Amino acid sequence: MISFENVSKIFKPDAFGPPFEALTQTSFEIKPQKVTGFLGANGAGKSTSMKIMMDFIRPTKGKVIYHQQLGKNKNEIFENIGFLPERPFFYPNLTGEDFLFFMGSLVKVSKPDIKKSIEYWAQIFKIDYALKRKIATYSKGMLQRLGFMATLLHKPELIILDEPLSGLDPLGRKDLKEIINQVSNEGKTVFFSSHIVSDIEEVSQEVIFIKQGRVIFNDSLNELYEKNKLKTYEIHVGSESKIELSTPCQQEVFSHGHLKLFVEKEFKNKLIEELIQKNIEISSLSLKKVTLEEIFYRTEK
Amino acid sequence: MNSIKVVAWYTFKELFKSRILINTFFLGCALITICYIASEFTYGTPGRIAIDFGLGTLTLSSVGISLFLGVSLISKELETKTVYMVISRPVTRTQFLIGKIIGFLTILFLNLFILSTMALLTFKSYGGVISPLIIWNIFYTFLESCLVLLIVVLFTLNTNNTVSVISALVLYIVGHSIDPRTIMYFVEGRPGFEALIKFYHFVLPGFYKFNIKDFVIYKQELEIDYLISSLSYGLIYSLFVLFLIIFVFNKKDIA
Numbered sequence: 001m002i003s004f005e006n007v008s009k010i011f012k013p014d015a016f017g018p019p020f021e022a023l024t025q026t027s028f029e030i031k032p033q034k035v036t037g038f039l040g041a042n043g044a045g046k047s048t049s050m051k052i053m054m055d056f057i058r059p060t061k062g063k064v065i066y067h068q069q070l071g072k073n074k075n076e077i078f079e080n081i082g083f084l085p086e087r088p089f090f091y092p093n094l095t096g097e098d099f100l101f102f103m104g105s106l107v108k109v110s111k112p113d114i115k116k117s118i119e120y121w122a123q124i125f126k127i128d129y130a131l132k133r134k135i136a137t138y139s140k141g142m143l144q145r146l147g148f149m150a151t152l153l154h155k156p157e158l159i160i161l162d163e164p165l166s167g168l169d170p171l172g173r174k175d176l177k178e179i180i181n182q183v184s185n186e187g188k189t190v191f192f193s194s195h196i197v198s199d200i201e202e203v204s205q206e207v208i209f210i211k212q213g214r215v216i217f218n219d220s221l222n223e224l225y226e227k228n229k230l231k232t233y234e235i236h237v238g239s240e241s242k243i244e245l246s247t248p249c250q251q252e253v254f255s256h257g258h259l260k261l262f263v264e265k266e267f268k269n270k271l272i273e274e275l276i277q278k279n280i281e282i283s284s285l286s287l288k289k290v291t292l293e294e295i296f297y298r299t300e301k
Numbered sequence: 302m303n304s305i306k307v308v309a310w311y312t313f314k315e316l317f318k319s320r321i322l323i324n325t326f327f328l329g330c331a332l333i334t335i336c337y338i339a340s341e342f343t344y345g346t347p348g349r350i351a352i353d354f355g356l357g358t359l360t361l362s363s364v365g366i367s368l369f370l371g372v373s374l375i376s377k378e379l380e381t382k383t384v385y386m387v388i389s390r391p392v393t394r395t396q397f398l399i400g401k402i403i404g405f406l407t408i409l410f411l412n413l414f415i416l417s418t419m420a421l422l423t424f425k426s427y428g429g430v431i432s433p434l435i436i437w438n439i440f441y442t443f444l445e446s447c448l449v450l451l452i453v454v455l456f457t458l459n460t461n462n463t464v465s466v467i468s469a470l471v472l473y474i475v476g477h478s479i480d481p482r483t484i485m486y487f488v489e490g491r492p493g494f495e496a497l498i499k500f501y502h503f504v505l506p507g508f509y510k511f512n513i514k515d516f517v518i519y520k521q522e523l524e525i526d527y528l529i530s531s532l533s534y535g536l537i538y539s540l541f542v543l544f545l546i547i548f549v550f551n552k553k554d555i556a
């Protein structure tokens with residue numbers, strides 16, 4: 001849907017201060033009809049990339065390519081994008097409903113269609129009870145829901161969300177994740193940033209990992225797991241305490257009467273034989289699964 | 302065009318709901334009260350006092366609104382990032398700016414309309430006759446406030462709100478103080494000062510051109526040529542500042 005081609009961005013905070021490079025030769029692609037998580041630590045360049053994508057700031061070098069599916073000119077492209085900024089703050093004297101009508105009118109949706117859309121999404125976002133209230137009275141979570149709802153009113157093809165889950169309570173996070181899954185199932189493309197690895201892992205099919213302004217990887221989660229697959233096996237055995245074994249392995253007592261053994265592939269058979277010889281009960285054997293969090297921390301190091 | 306209309310309408314709605322016009326109404330009531338009290342101390346000229354107070358209040362209130370509310374018109378959008386929600390839609394930055402300014406000017410116009418109606422009614426109740434020059438004066442107050450608004454918005458795109466208000470206020474005061482009709486005495490015989498004044502007239506806004514209160518209150522007549530040239534000056538200068546704002550805003554990184 002959108003491609004970054006060697007995009008660099010240099011900021012100069014003031015006339016006398018030194019410039020700093022927020023993005024360095026960044027290239028990645030948002031694939032259509034997928035949920036893509038944009039992962040990176042604070043200050044990695046996620047929001048800067050999104051702002052360049054939305055033309056709020058211009059790249060110092062490189063270019064952003066909007067695929068033809070989105071439209072031919074800027075107007076058409078932006079009609080097909082729904083964007084939610086980080087820490088949304090809206091016009092405090094307008095009611096939630098006013099704000100949604102405002103946003104809907106800007107994308108040339110007719111008033112009856114906006115109304116229908118509001119009725120539909122307000123139930124899903126569980127914010128219908130507050131739409132007649134001034135936005136000044138909304139909590140952070142409600143603002144997040146209202147902002148997310150505004151991005152969906154015009155049925156955009158691409159939904160870009162900057163840290164949509166930050167600062168929400170567990171229930172709010174669960175609700176918004178479900179909505180991301182719902183719009184993805186409807187064939188929409190979702191691109192969202194987060195520094196919380198488990199959020200990305202839970203919702204995304206694709207992941208772009210950015211570190212200090214450089215893209216470290218841009219792959220599907222499955223491929224990422226495949227590339228980082230561990231060659232360590234996890235064996236659960238029945239034992240009260242650690243066992244003396246001649247085969248090299250790591251041991252971890254994880255619950256009363258159970259022991260975890262981690263063994264490299266080449267020693268797996270030898271360890272099993274040794275366990276059988278010592279008459280120790282093997283309850284399970286599996287290839288240790290790598291988590292995105294582990295890959296993330298490994299890359300961060 | 303539709304986008305400008307939508308932005309203008311919701312800017313108006315947001316400002317209207319902030320109850321700013323209630324303050325205008327109270328200001329109008331205060332004006333009537335002051336005129337009533339002042340009339341007790343004037344001998345034979347209560348109408349003149351009423352129109353003097355009335356036009357003065359109009360200027361204070363309109364320029365005050367332009368300066369102190371106008372300063373946050375765009376800067377608050379940039380600070381709180383509400384602008385992101387609008388310009389991430391098919392709305393150009395120019396459309397957004399023009400819409401915001403039109404929405405604000407509509408509130409300014411309403412404020413002026415309410416206050417001038419109250420001022421003129423008071424003036425009439427003291428036996429005054431509403432002349433076309435009074436209407437010109439009201440129109441000039443609006444024009445002057447537009448220019449103050451545009452100047453303060455231009456400053457906010459480059460610096461913080463406090464500096465913007467101070468700079469715009471200084472320009473406003475100096476712009477009223479360089480009236481060639483009153484300044485000639487100081488300028489004569491000081492070529493450096495004369496050159497400076499000429500430069501100022503050429504580049505910076507001459508707000509004195511919109512001040513015709515003395516003519517309204519005392520002389521009650523003014524050449525139409527002067528009125529039209531001041532009007533043209535105000536419109537051209539406002540357009541010039543508007544283009545500058547659009548240019549700067551379009552070039553600006555909204556980070």
